[in-house]
Amino acid sequence: MSTSHVLLPDDSPLLDDPSHYRQTVGALQYGTLSRPDIAFAVNRVCQFMHAPTENHWSAVKRILRYLKGTTNMGLWIHHNTGYRLQAFSDSHWLTDLRAFSNSDWVGCPVDRRSTGGFAIYLGSNLISWSAKKQKTVSRSSTESEYKAIADTVAELLWLKSLHEFGLDSGAPTLWCDNLGATYLTANLVFHARTKHVEVDYHFVREQVSQGKLNVKFISTGDQIADIFTKLPSEKFNFLRSKLQIADRPELAGVY
Structure with missing residues (x-):
């Protein structure tokens, strides 16, 4: 999703047939079950299901292009006996x-x-x-x-x-x-x-x-x-x- 463009309710003409927008966004919601990196963008486009516009549809297509370019990525679930938090430069041992x-x-x-x-x-x-x-x-x-x-x-x-x-x-x-x-x-x-x-x-x-x-x-x-x-x-x-x-x-x- 573009960081410079803010989606608004009436930022462009309404779509003639909003059903395709709703079906696509609904499918993207299922995609967030294994791709949390699109959760924020999908949440944003979901807020315009009642009256989607052309700009909203462009944002949805941008999410689809991102998924198409990263089809080799997925949520990695693996066994690990140690619980080390890797977000810090030093070591922090935490609960599980x-x-x-x-x-x-x-x-x-x-x-x-x-x-x-x-x-x-x-x-x-x-x-x-x-x-x-x-x-x-x-x-x-x-x-x-x-x-x-x-x-x-x-x-x-x-x-x-x-x-x-x-x-x-x-x-x-x-x-x-x-x-x-x-x-x-x-x-x-x-x-x-x-x-x-x-x-x-x-x-x-x-x-x-x-x-x-x-x-x-x-x-x-x-x-x-x-x-x-x-x-x-x-x-x-x-x-x-x-x-x-x-x-x-x-x-x-x-x-």
């Missing part, structure tokens, strides 16, 4: 379940809602991810990031309840690149800045206070979930590799 949470504050120019995203790893394997527009407008970047954290924690709790993974009893680590949201998970004093934050999201604090979750700060340059909330063109290939999207020549022509 870890997550990255991020948000693009007021990223949508139409309704000023933020896009939240997360990436959850089991060992070195990416097992869950999301790129989704938040349901309410956030009045601060801290609120937006905190909502994204809450969505990530809900997914972590669900994954922890699945006995098939054989997860240990250790608390998973969640990495966030917003200091305010990170401090908010454990600090109860930010009254003036957080009175407008919905009470529903404060269950994150309970998980932290009970020792069931560790929320830590990570620099924006190492935030893997960045690829689910915006189009970081200058480091797209780097983030794609961290999603375990592997280049396998033998896969060419399989999809």
